[in-house]
Amino acid sequence: MRRRIWLVGAALSVGPLALGLTTAAAAKTAATAKSQTKPTKITCQTHTSIAIAQGATGVTPPAAAGDEFGTMQCGKKLGTGVQADTFTVPTGGDTVAKYRMFFATGVLHGTYDLTPQTTALNFLQTSWTGKLVIIGGTGAYKGATGSGTMTCQTSDSIHTVCTDKLKLKL
Secondary structure, three states: OHHHHHHHHHHHHHHHHHHHHHHHHHHHHHHHHHHOOOOEEEEEEEEEEEOOOOOOOOOOOOOOEEEEEEEEEOHHHHOEEEEEEEEEOOOOOOEEEEEEEEEOOEEEEEEEEEEEOOOOOOOOOEEEEEEEEEEEEEEOOOOOEEEEEEEEEEOOOOEEEEEEEEEEEO
């Protein structure tokens, strides 16, 4: 009888230790898997237009600040959606913005900084290159981060087409 009590006591004392080791091993495996997540390469094409400001009757190009809205196509991984951004063009000449990309299963958001290129034929035709940063997301993209490059052009300083090459970590 004494031997059975001792075995039960030993089993009860080892159980929490085994559970603790299993939990620690699982946490370490999850942390390792997360740190080894490779970014997914995604190419998006956006078609945006500058919105007419509240109280205004039109947009006079080139705009020094404003809001843009438009459609985007980001391949099979993200699909199609809508992009909205708020931009400014400080005295340095770069276009800096905060953006949101709305998809069926979530939203990505971040910033971009575009530098104008000197190949424009007139002030309405412009092209830019720059960097895009993904700060976070919601829904299926909660916790997403990443970065990428942008190449954009316009022929009228109101409608812009961009190609974004992203490295997205989900």
